[in-house]
Amino acid sequence: MISQEIYKYFADFVFKKTGIFYPEKDFYRLDSRINTMMKEFRCDTPDDLYQMFLTKKTEQMERFLIDICTNNETYFFRDNKPFDALVNDIIPQLQEIYPNQTIQMWSCASSTGQEPLSIMMSLKEKFGDSLNFSLKATDISSKALKKATDGVYSNLDVQRGLPVQLLVKYFESVENSQWKVKSELSKHVSYSSFNLLTDIFERNKFHVVFCRNVLIYQNPENKQEILSNIYHALKPGGFLVMGAGESLIGTNIQLEQKSLSGCMVFQRPKE
Template sequence: MDPTNHLNEGQFQKFSRLIYDQLGIHIQSVKKEMLKTKLDKLMRQQGIASYDEYYQRLTRDGKPEDWVRFSDEITINKTDFFRENHHFEFIQKQLQNIMDLNPRIQKEGMIRVWSAGCSTGEEPYTLAMVLRETLPAAIQVKILATDLSHRVLVAAQRGVYNAADVAVINPYYLQRYFSRQRDAWKVTQEIKDLITFRQFNLMDHFPFQNKFDMIFCRNVMIYFDPQTQQDLVNRFYDVLIPGGLFFIGHSESLTNKRHHFQYLQPTIYRKNTKAGGRYIS
């Protein structure tokens, strides 16, 4: 590929529309150079000479792995263990209210959680540790962890992290739920067994047969345009059980969104239920 290739406005718009239609991510004009850098990298790796040739491969002539490589590069993956820890503290402090306001958990002996946009696994593994420590032993924990990127899901399923990754973890959790492997730490099978990792595009139909007690979708919707955000909020509401909890990122808000969630505190919402009840601060 010629490193002097210029991504013209028409080509930028074609790729932006493709990304929006397929991934729901809105690439603004100010991010044109960022997109060009990513496209240049992908084209060099695959020996593709022009942006038009690459677009045709993605939309007409390519193989499924071409699209996987493209989406892995375009999507943004930033996460940490116990990121925005007040969410996990809320679960620990409000456990009795969560159980009382959602009797299905005790009735069925199971809690269902969705980590939407799980990246390399730090969020669902944090959830698994907190829920296992907080819930009665008789309650089964089932966490669905999804992401669009195949690359990050491979890393998440391995569950191996370096010392810098686990530095924020409380020593008790580290000793209880990780095993040391030379310069790395591996999540124990006990915690892995609580999580099912799946590749999933949030733009696709939600195929779930069972509704969730909690949904974590944090710092994901900021990459979508307002209408896509609105649609996602409504769809998340639909797949929560009455009384279910919805957690979003610190850079996100449901202000100016039409929704039926009950506000509990910043970035934490509850699906309304006829049973009423409230959480105590």
Template sequence: MKEFLFTDRDFKEIADLVYNACGIVLGEHKREMVYSRLARRIRERNLVDFKSYLAFLKKNKDQEFDAFINAITTNLTSFFREIHHFEFIKSELIPVLLKTNKHSKRVRFWSAGCSTGEEPYSLAMTLNAAFPSDWDVKILATDLDSNVLAKAQSGVYTAANVNGLSEQQLKRWFLKSKDGEAYKVKPKLQECIAFKRLNLLQEWPMKGPFDLILCRNVVIYFDKETKDQLFERYANILSEQGHLFLGHSESMGKEHSQYKNLGKTMYQKGSNARGI
């Protein structure tokens, strides 16, 4: 028998709240996950069941809603995850940007769903020294979850977190703790990154244009209508031939004719993009 009563009505109400807040679809297969994650909130608030927690949430939205959303959202990432994307940036995208942006000397990347920071830091490592020193190169890193965003900003990782990085990368970009169990990103790597909390379904304060948007393993949680709206908004904020990268289990329908499919979940905006 479970610790807290969790009815079908409770689950539906939670699923509706999450969908309306951030577009994430919680199917029946997510029920156990929802129970285990929100059970912690119920304990912390000294409540008796999910019904009482939902009542508390309604009365104390300003106080509790961020913690509620943080508990539900999933964050799984690693440095240089899906390495082919970073290889494309290094070998294909950077040489093109050096030519197309040579007059503005401005480059903008957006890690949309940056989680605990491994993605934007991997991007910063890839971009390092790729552009002349007088260029304005910036990375925007956003996430809905304020907890993981705080970890990303701190730039502190365990030895297990950095396991996939080479000794050269670790020495160049991280400060190692005396016991060897913690690694902190050096300030030099953080200089070009701005971490901001953002709900992708709400208004975006930035205007762009972005040369590349990484939205990997984010839209997998959205329904088709929400995905389509998001792809349209990304197209509007990308540069004329900007790129959009999705996660390995995500895809974009052919109806999005403003994008060309480059393969390996990489898409390019514009009529001159090379498709496959």
């Protein structure tokens, strides 16, 4: 039995660290996380775990909790349309606004790497080596970043969303029925840790920001703040790509909504 006090403590902790909000009616969603932590830190009861956090919490314990609370569910070419919009519409439009510039992109919740690699494969397939670009990929979860940086995926991972033609082109088979992304793809991606709530955003830096399926977990205040920071991180004329069904509703962010290749995207006004 988990007491309201313990639920509240962990809900507050997760909210402060990640912005992920567990209202009281959803406290039960913390049950499996609390159980996982009890096993990891060898506590017999939720109260033991709570006391451990109160009295001798370590950075490792904090990282573990963040890892198990952030939703790392992802797969290659998730929703497809954003990747079509990127290569068919967004990049050509940016090339008109910023001719001969290196296209700077940011996947700001890159999880275990499937999104940045899908971006890379889309660009490679469409433009070959003729496009100059760089891709920064960040996530709050150290566990997810480790997997992304290693670039090693299971047989099941590579069968989720990734056409087999691209699998054999951009991945090599390694031991234990796993697949490692080839360096020709991974060399263009730089992975690092970033907390959308607490870290400082670069300004006027990116032509394209992917921030998909992140803001749905945030409360309205955090959503406003993150979107405002992304607005300023974009260059004028730059594009924000959000998840299917996500919108600017409830914020006062002045990005222009556009439908490109069947995908809703948001453009910072050109100056």
